[in-house]
Amino acid sequence: MHIGIVGAGLIGVSTALELSLRGHRVEVFDQRSGIAAESSFAGAGLWCPTVLPSLGLHPDWRQRAPWNHWARRQAQARKAPVWRERQQTLVRLGQQGQQWLDALTSSHRLEFEQRQGWLILRPDARSLRQDAADTNHLDALGLPYRLLTPKELGAVEPALQLQAPPAGGLYLPEVRVINGRQLAQQLRAVAQQLGTVFHLGTEVSQIVAGRPATLRWQHLGEARSGETRFDAVVLCMGTASSAALQSLGLRLPLFARPGASLTAPLSLPEAMPDPGPQGAVTESTQGLTLSRLGVRVRITDPWLAPDAQGRPSLRAQTRMYAALERWFPEAGHGAQVQAWQGQRASLPDDAPVLGASPWTGVWLNLGHGDQGSALAGGSALALADALQGEAIADDLQLLSCERWR
Ligand SMILES: Cc1cc2nc3c(=O)[nH]c(=O)nc-3n(C[C@H](O)[C@H](O)[C@H](O)COP(=O)(O)OP(=O)(O)OC[C@H]3O[C@@H](n4cnc5c(N)ncnc54)[C@H](O)[C@@H]3O)c2cc1C
Incomplete structure (x- = not known):
């Protein structure tokens, strides 16, 4: 044809x-x-075929039009029994897609930045309560995960700042982190x-x-x-x-949902121990994700409203960059940062x-x-x-x- x-x-x-x-x-x-x-162009690169309930709409957005309208429709859709069935279909497509990519990678020697493992950090005791909704969802879909105590976080992300330790974490070991572009x-x-x-x-x-x-x-x-x-x-x-x-x-x-990212070279990528994230780390309260892409790190804000200049404002960039400094203080040096804002079509x-x-x-x-x-x-x-x-x-x-x- x-x-x-x-x-x-x-x-x-x-x-x-x-x-x-x-x-x-x-x-x-x-x-x-x-x-x-x-x-x-420059999303967080997470290869997770389903949404996690705790990483839905940012609480601020639930009050503002047109987001509040969107949030209502989304909440309604998630209550229907068919919603879970549909997510199951997406998991099946995701698994077939991974096999497809693995076969192509070996048959055509594809080379692209790829890591594995997604850690969702619960910074405080309140956010830790969100684990239940996520683990129920993952159990229903048969997707593997581990709940980590503060002491166990360092085993999956050795450079994570643990001086003021988060309350815990949810770790999805099989989620890949891929440079989509x-x-x-x-x-x-x-x-x-x-x-x-x-x-x-x-x-x-x-x-x-x-x-x-x-x-x-x-x-x-x-x-x-x-x-x-x-x-x-x-x-x-x-x-x-x-x-x-x-x-x-x-x-x-x-609905065209906006978001933004900053991509920065890692400082001392050859340093031992490696100063950056090994896979991807999402701070569940803010929704910001820090993803490892080769010798760079990407900070993604999934809810940043579009700025008229076509790139996140300096204030927004500072807030995003602060998340990197908070969790991986040795990783960034603030130079040659690429800023991007984009939208994705969502139902x-x-x-x-x-x-x-x-x-x-x-x-x-x-x-x-x-x-x-x-x-x-x-x-x-x-x-x-x-x-x-x-x-x-x-x-x-x-x-x-x-x-x-
Ligand atoms: C901030 C952010 C973070 C994200 N993080 C993740 C993540 O971690 N994991 C994940 O899986 N997804 C993530 N996504 C979503 C993911 O990026 C999108 O689902 C995916 O890129 C959609 O791909 P697409 O090909 O459908 O759309 P696009 O990449 O937008 O491609 C559509 C193309 O159509 C072209 N086009 C449109 N109209 C016309 C026309 N009339 N004539 C010719 N060409 C046309 C456009 O130019 C465009 O290139 C994120 C998105 C954003 C914005």
């Missing part, structure tokens, strides 16, 4: 690669001049070797469903436009999906829309929220199966866009 993909974030690139591996002729369009330039670049290179064509700097201005399905596009730098017909098109448009689907007549409650039930759309020839792989990295491979596999008309697992119905119609 000749397949067009709109969006070259981690989801679009993974989908393109899987379809190319199956012998399809694939073309990918992205309005940005490089791949993974929007949501997939670097991975997307590697996957793209393989897809290109297999013949996938990437049209970068090219905005898709119209999607016309049908057999064939048509993408009307415009090259932004060269004032060149055209249209291409495909046997099928897959929309992986991140936060722009909402407007695109609305123009086709489908209103999804997609209130914490799950993506994956599979057929109501229109002939148009397929959807979007709305992955905070699980986009963890679900990229599994979503690509499921989408490719469905698009080829293969028998798909019953539980994938839970991710259909029909749930919002």
Whole structure:
């Protein structure tokens, strides 16, 4: 089949690669001049296929519009019994995605920054009470974890500052920490070797469903436009999906949730003992995550409101950097810090829309929220199966866009 993909974030690139591996002729369009330039650019890199209840909406945001509206919808969705079933499906996709990535890593010698282990720190006794909600959820999904006493924290994160020790920690040993943009670049290179064509700097201005399905596009730098017909098109448009689907007549409650990160070189990365986090560490009260990426460390604030300047304000950066100094005082030196702010497309039930759309020839792989990295491979596999008309697992119905119609 000749397949067009709109969006070259981690989801679009993974989908393109899987379809190319199956012998399809694939073309990918992205309005940005490089791949993974929007949501997939600089997130925390956690490969956890499910949300943890304790790391939901920051308490401050629950009072403010439009977040309070979002929080209400999310809380309502989480009460439905099907919510857990859907999370189970995501765990399955996450596991398949990891196997997919491991196989590709060894067959194509992929090289990208990767660590393992996620520690959720409970700074005080009050936050420790949140363990129950998280462990109930992890037990129900069969995901491994360990509850750590303050004394045990140093065994998983040797450089963690323990002079004023946190009350405890929840450790997820199997969660990977991956540089998503670097991975997307590697996957793209393989897809290109297999013949996938990437049209970068090219905005898709119209999607016309049908057999064939048509993408009307415009090259932004060269004032060149055209249209291409495909046997099928897959929309992986991140936060722009909402407007695109609305123009086709489908209103999804997609919400562009903002966040930000700082990425800094580690001071003395070759020092013994290593001064930085070994995997990822999240401070549960603030939600800030410190992730190890090669010889750098990334501090992510999952709830920072967008700043008009397109990067987190100095005040916000200082607050984020303070978390690094608090927990890994020897790790940073404040130089050459890269600041980023971004958004991710999230749905209130914490799950993506994956599979057929109501229109002939148009397929959807979007709305992955905070699980986009963890679900990229599994979503690509499921989408490719469905698009080829293969028998798909019953539980994938839970991710259909029909749930919002
Ligand atoms: C602060 C923050 C932290 C995060 N942390 C994590 C984490 O720890 N773990 C995790 O799994 N996920 C995390 N995420 C979420 C994760 O980054 C996203 O789920 C994932 O990147 C989504 O990938 P995507 O390909 O769907 O979207 P994107 O990467 O946004 O890609 C969509 C692409 O579509 C293109 N596009 C849109 N419209 C058009 C058009 N009309 N024509 C052409 N191109 C178009 C855009 O240019 C863009 O490149 C985080 C996100 C943020 C913002």
